[in-house]
Amino acid sequence: MSLNSSSRSPQTIQNCSSPTPTTFGMFLSMYLDTVSGNLLSILTISSDSHLHTLLYFFLTNLSLADIGFTSTTTPKMLNNIHTHRKIISYVDCLIQLSLLNFFWMYGSLLLTTMAYDCCIRYIEPQNLSSVSEFLLLGLSEDPELEPLLFGLFLSMYLITVTGNLLIILAVTSDWYLHPPMYFFLSNLSLADIGFISTTVPKMLVNSQTQRKSITYVGCLTQVSFFNLFGSLNSLLLTTMAYDQFVAICHPLHYIVIMNPHPCGLLVLISFLISLLESQLHLSVVLPLSFCTDVEVPHFFCEAPQLLNLACSDTSTNTILLYCFGAIFGGVPVSGILCSYTQIVSSILRVLSSGGKYKAFSTCGSRLSVVCLFYGTGLGVYLSSAVSSSARKGTVASVMYTMVIPMLNPFIYSLRNRDIKRALQRILSRTT
Structure with missing residues (x-):
């Protein structure tokens, strides 16, 4: 009896630790929701002239940063779950690490900039530029x-x-x-x-x-x-x-x-x-x-x-x-x-x-x-x-x-x- 239980225990642990189709579906839906939501924000802001302000300009860049941030890790994880392969090359690992830190830093700086923009907008509104366009003399x-x-x-x-x-x-x-x-x-x-x-x-x-x-x-x-x-x-x-x-x-x-x-x-x-x-x-x-x-x-x-x-x-x-x-x-x-x-x-x-x-x-x-x-x-x-x-x-x-x-x-x-x-x-x- 002890031999049977010991022989089955590694398989039990592997089944418990291996991701299920539910996990794959959950992360896939989260990824698609993130990408589609941010793409809709970018499309809405770029197509509507009333949204061509600094706040929405920062929001567009934040949406791009969010897409890049989640696309750095999630597709590779979904591919590993689907193919049951957990391998990543050394160069790809370095690229993933660089992109992850870059988009994280980029998003953090954008959030800081948006907070500064709100501070200037509501605390010191008299210092805002009233210019809506420039003239290029050529x-x-x-x-x-x-x-x-x-x-x-x-x-x-x-x-x-x-x-x-x-x-x-x-x-x-x-x-x-x-x-x-x-x-x-x-x-x-x-x-x-x-x-x-x-x-x-x-x-x-x-x-x-x-x-x-x-x-x-x-x-x-x-x-x-x-x-x-x-x-x-x-x-x-x-x-x-x-x-x-x-x-x-x-x-x-x-x-x-x-x-x-x-x-x-x-x-x-x-x-x-x-x-x-x-x-x-x-x-x-x-x-x-x-x-x-x-x-x-x-x-x-x-x-x-x-x-x-x-x-x-x-x-x-x-x-x-x-x-x-x-x-x-x-x-x-x-x-x-x-x-x-x-x-x-x-x-x-x-x-x-x-x-x-x-x-x-x-x-x-x-x-x-x-x-x-x-x-x-x-x-x-x-x-x-x-x-x-x-x-x-x-x-x-x-x-x-x-x-x-x-x-x-x-x-x-x-x-x-x-x-x-x-x-x-x-x-x-x-x-």
Whole structure:
């Protein structure tokens, strides 16, 4: 009798500890309720113009944070219950841990911001900004130049989007273009499309309709997405410089160092850091109060420009802006310069003059684009934070918001033989 009871006890414990279909159904219904409820909130707020206020703007972001928070853990748990497998890889575990902490911190900061917004709204209502929209003055106030600028920037936008979409199509459809370099390149193309699409379409619409207004919430959204894609572009350029450093300086260890899991983790970390930077820039702009009839001497909303137009004291905000610029701009620049310094020193040790010329030609063109992007971007960013000049830096902004995303497909890809062959194969299939 004792033998029978002892032999059955492990099975009894396993049955008691194993999840039942009721547990699966309960957590699945909770997950679907959470996702659908938050998606309904986002849809309601985005579709109703009466809900385009700061409170509902924060609520939309909180709904996104809640969806991300519950989607980090619940789907994996439901899959484990359904398949009776309790395994998660080491890299997936790290990704889950990073996302869980990120969305938890993001939600906590949003709740704090919403509490601060309620405090300001009900305790100090006289300090609230009465501005409901801004006026984007654009590049020129001359009506005769408007058609020329419209055609120029429309063609630049179409070339940028088409070129980057072709790169993404070539990389995703050709098996020979699946090394890490092209994986980073396709993500850079996505970042370039998002970066230029944040500013140019609104400018083209304003130029065509002769209306230069943008809502307050629309301006904050533009600030957020501009910094998100700009920072993502910067970090991906740094990642690509590191990839090239490993390929040239440590070719024997390249496959081990740059295998798919670390590459995916690098892109994920770049996106999370970019999202953090965009929210930090938004936190600098949100406490500002503005006077009526605010005219932005630019073709898009940018945090430094809004600081110059605020009626309240912006000394603390300016210091924070400098700190963010030094951290999120200086660290990637240092990484790129360090990588290319090591690359140049390795190239100089190559005996073949032909190899030196080819390597310097590739690295020189890429480094020139990096210098233009960071030089114009950081120059305009930091100078506008301390200068009240009306139009200073607007033309330079065109360089890093339009010209650089348009040049990236030519510099990084269309001069590449593998990309050309992949595009030729795609064109031959369509014809």
